[in-house]
Amino acid sequence: MAIKRRVPKFRRTTPQVRREALIDATLRCLKRYGHEGVSVRRISAAAGVSIGLINHHFPSKSGLVAVTYETLALSLQESIRAQAENRAVSPRDRLSGFFRASFAPEILDPQLFNVWLVFWSMVAHSPEIRAVHDRTYGKYRSILESLLGQLAVSGEAPKFKLRPAAIALSALLDGLWVELSLSPATFKPREAIALCDDWVNGLCNGAFPRLLARRTVKSRPSPRPRTHH
Amino acid sequence: MAIKRRVPKFRRTTPQVRREALIDATLRCLKRYGHEGVSVRRISAAAGVSIGLINHHFPSKSGLVAVTYETLALSLQESIRAQAENRAVSPRDRLSGFFRASFAPEILDPQLFNVWLVFWSMVAHSPEIRAVHDRTYGKYRSILESLLGQLAVSGEAPKFKLRPAAIALSALLDGLWVELSLSPATFKPREAIALCDDWVNGLCNGAFPRLLARRTVKSRPSPRPRTHH
DNA sequence: TTTGCTACTGTACGGTTGATCAATTACGCT
DNA sequence: AGCGTAATTGATCAACCGTACAGTAGCAAA
Numbered sequence: 001m002a003i004k005r006r007v008p009k010f011r012r013t014t015p016q017v018r019r020e021a022l023i024d025a026t027l028r029c030l031k032r033y034g035h036e037g038v039s040v041r042r043i044s045a046a047a048g049v050s051i052g053l054i055n056h057h058f059p060s061k062s063g064l065v066a067v068t069y070e071t072l073a074l075s076l077q078e079s080i081r082a083q084a085e086n087r088a089v090s091p092r093d094r095l096s097g098f099f100r101a102s103f104a105p106e107i108l109d110p111q112l113f114n115v116w117l118v119f120w121s122m123v124a125h126s127p128e129i130r131a132v133h134d135r136t137y138g139k140y141r142s143i144l145e146s147l148l149g150q151l152a153v154s155g156e157a158p159k160f161k162l163r164p165a166a167i168a169l170s171a172l173l174d175g176l177w178v179e180l181s182l183s184p185a186t187f188k189p190r191e192a193i194a195l196c197d198d199w200v201n202g203l204c205n206g207a208f209p210r211l212l213a214r215r216t217v218k219s220r221p222s223p224r225p226r227t228h229h
Numbered sequence: 230m231a232i233k234r235r236v237p238k239f240r241r242t243t244p245q246v247r248r249e250a251l252i253d254a255t256l257r258c259l260k261r262y263g264h265e266g267v268s269v270r271r272i273s274a275a276a277g278v279s280i281g282l283i284n285h286h287f288p289s290k291s292g293l294v295a296v297t298y299e300t301l302a303l304s305l306q307e308s309i310r311a312q313a314e315n316r317a318v319s320p321r322d323r324l325s326g327f328f329r330a331s332f333a334p335e336i337l338d339p340q341l342f343n344v345w346l347v348f349w350s351m352v353a354h355s356p357e358i359r360a361v362h363d364r365t366y367g368k369y370r371s372i373l374e375s376l377l378g379q380l381a382v383s384g385e386a387p388k389f390k391l392r393p394a395a396i397a398l399s400a401l402l403d404g405l406w407v408e409l410s411l412s413p414a415t416f417k418p419r420e421a422i423a424l425c426d427d428w429v430n431g432l433c434n435g436a437f438p439r440l441l442a443r444r445t446v447k448s449r450p451s452p453r454p455r456t457h458h
Numbered sequence: 459t460t461t462g463c464t465a466c467t468g469t470a471c472g473g474t475t476g477a478t479c480a481a482t483t484a485c486g487c488t
Numbered sequence: 489a490g491c492g493t494a495a496t497t498g499a500t501c502a503a504c505c506g507t508a509c510a511g512t513a514g515c516a517a518a
Contacts, residue, residue, distance in 0.1 A: 012484050012495050035264060035350055040476060050497045055477060057495090110353060117350040121263055123411055124343050134412055167416055168401070168424040171408060175400030178407065182352055183363055187396055195397040198437040199428070207436030208427040241465050241514050269506060279467045284507065286465090 010049070019057050019067075022047050026068045030118055031111040038065060038118060066128040069119045073136035076107065081143055091150035092204070098147060099196040102173055103180070103189040113181030141166045148203075157204040160211040165203060168211075172199055239278070248286050248296075251276050255297045259347055260340040267294060267347060295357040298348045302365035305336065310372055320379035321433070327376060328425040331402055332409070332418040342410030370395045377432075386433040389440040394432060397440075401428055 013021075025047035029037035037043075040061060044051050058064040083101035088094040101107070122129040144166040151157045176192040206212060242250075254276035258266035266272075269290060273280045287293040312330035317323040330336070351358040373395040380386045405421040435441060 008484060009482090010484075010496060012486095015495080018495080034353060039474085041474085051476090052478080052498070053496060061476065114350060114353050117346055120407075120411060121343060121346040121350065124263060124339060130412075137408070137412065137415075164416070164420055164424065167405075167408070167420070168427070171404030171421075171424070172397070172401050173404065174407060175402065175404030176396075178349075178403060179366070179396070179400055182349060183359075183366070186366075187393070191393055191396070192400075194439055195393065195400070198397070198439055199431075201438075202428075202431040202436035205436055207431035207434055209430075210423055210427055237514060238512090239466060239514075244465080247465080268504085270504080280506090281468065281508085282466060290506065 015057060018049075018053070022049075022054060022057060022064060023068050023071055026064055027072060027115070030068070030115040031109075034114040035118055035121075062122065062126045062128060065119070065122065066126070066132050069129060070132045070136060072115070073132070074139075077136070077140055077143065080107070084147070090156065091147065091154045092156050092200070095147050095151065095200055096193075096197055099173075099193045102177065102196075103192050108177070108180055108184070108189060110181050110184070113178070141170055144170055151200075151204070158206050158212055160203065160208070165208075165211050169196070169199060172196060244286060247278075247282070251278075251283060251286060251293060252297050252300055255293055256301060256344065259297070259344040260338075263343040264347055264350075291351065291355045291357060294348070294351065295355070295361050298358060299361045299365060301344070302361070303368075306365070306369055306372065309336070313376070319385065320376065320383045321385050321429070324376050324380065324429055325422075325426055327373075328402075328422045331406065331425075332421050337406070337409055337413070337418060339410050339413070342407070370399055373399055380429075380433070387435050387441055389432065389437070394437075394440050398425070398428060401425060 022043065026038075026043050029039070029042045029046050031037070033042065038061065040051055040054050043064070044054055047053075054061070054064060058067070080098060080101040083104070084094050084098035086097060088097045106112075119129065119133070123133050124130075145162045148160075148165050148169070149162055152159050152162075173196060176195065179186060180189065180192060202208060203211065251272065254272050255267075258268070258271045258275050260266070262271065267290065269280055269283050272293070273283055276282075283290070283293060287296070309327060309330040312333070313323050313327035315326060317326045335341075348358065348362070352362050353359075374391045377389075377394050377398070378391055381388050381391075402425060405424065408415060409418065409421060431437060432440065
């Protein structure tokens with residue numbers, strides 16, 4: 001005769017713990033189903049809780065997504081930054097490490113890209129998502145500015161304007177990441193890393209005069225006019 | 230006494246005309262509502278036709294979206310390309326024109342970006358959308374390769390590998406476009422154009438040795454080792 | 459004027475969605 | 489052991505989704 005012991009239908013936890021679990025489930029759903037994954041039913045099922053619990057812990061669905069966005073963005077940033085400073089010493093090598101980490105398989109995961117697309121597509125209509133985007137993207141650029149700044153301090157590069165340099169580099173990184181995520185067969189992560197390294201090498205060798213100038217250089221292109229015919 | 234004349238409830242047209250009207254309506258819905266705009270109800274309402282007509286002219290909703298993607302992509306490409314060759318003569322100036330056209334207000338329209346996000350997010354799950362993406366993106370890169378190729382032929386730049394150069398440049402363009410679309414306040418289209426011009430200037434001045442080499446350069450970074458201390 | 463083709467309509471169907479809220483119940487505390 | 493709190497449940501709601509299809513009607517040809 002087995003001893004009868006009441007087995008509870010569910011378990012209570014701290015709101016904080018539950019919130020984290022829901023954020024985790026949201027991330028898993030977004031990865032697997034993309035846009036279709038942003039559904040209270042799917043998310044609650046993935047978290048193993050009932051439908052109503054989401055609106056008990058979060059103001060709305062988009063509130064949950066916003067928190068998930070911020071969590072994931074900061075987590076990835078920290079991961080890449082840490083990876084970059086792992087075994088590197090000189091600022092130049094730190095940047096290379098940053099590039100390598102940016103195109104590591106875990107970051108290039110097409111599923112992760114689809115998650116990002118969901119976030120981006122909500123920026124236009126949800127103020128809270130927009131706030132998260134602005135915040136995290138600002139921090140991302142400031143990380144790049146910091147790494148680039150060390151480059152100038154160490155003398156590996158001439159002095160240059162940090163802000164536009166960081167903008168260009170982050171754009172290059174993002175553009176390569178987008179294209180690699182959309183069609184991985186077009187080129188290889190190695191090439192993406194090389195192209196980023198090339199850009200920094202150019203910066204170090206003073207190939208971008210407009211980034212060096214104290215004030216804006218007079219007019220547009222061709223700093224070395226090749227009079228030809 | 231007014232003359233009674235039967236006013237038809239609807240008008241027939243050629244399938245081709247109707248298809249174009251539906252594509253146009255789809256584009257308008259995607260611009261206005263983003264993901265929520267991909268709906269047979271919204272699209273048919275915008276086109277002023279009944280719900281059923283979409284499935285009469287198109288195999289499915291995603292079929293309609295795929296055609297819309299291809300139409301819009303080719304249209305924008307042609308627009309930018311034409312704008313670039315407008316008043317330009319030298320290959321270098323043609324590229325600058327291309328950049329200016331790429332960051333013109335009509336292209337930077339945040340609504341247009343949201344349309345693109347819808348397309349991108351369907352790449353992962355719809356083979357037909359993926360096919361359109363690969364086709365149009367390939368053409369985009371080949372346009373860039375062509376412009377860059379003329380640069381080398383005219384002697385404005387040393388000989389370099391077209392493919393990776395086009396990949397880097399398109400990534401830079403896309404990355405800048407994405408960030409400008411997401412938060413237009415961060416920097417100005419002028420700056421984006423300048424950064425693209427800078428990259429091409431660097432290419433012209435041989436700042437990217439790996440793009441010049443016949444075969445891959447030995448190892449990773451720093452082509453001009455600055456022994457400092 | 460009538461016929462015939464087919465572009466077109468609109469309902470119906472089975473499914474989804476996010477949010478609500480009264481009822482339930484786990485579990486710390488007395 | 490039993491009370492109180494609040495975390496959790498799950499049915500319910502109106503609104504929306506894409507597709508199918510039987511029926512309507514525009515319009516050119518005869």
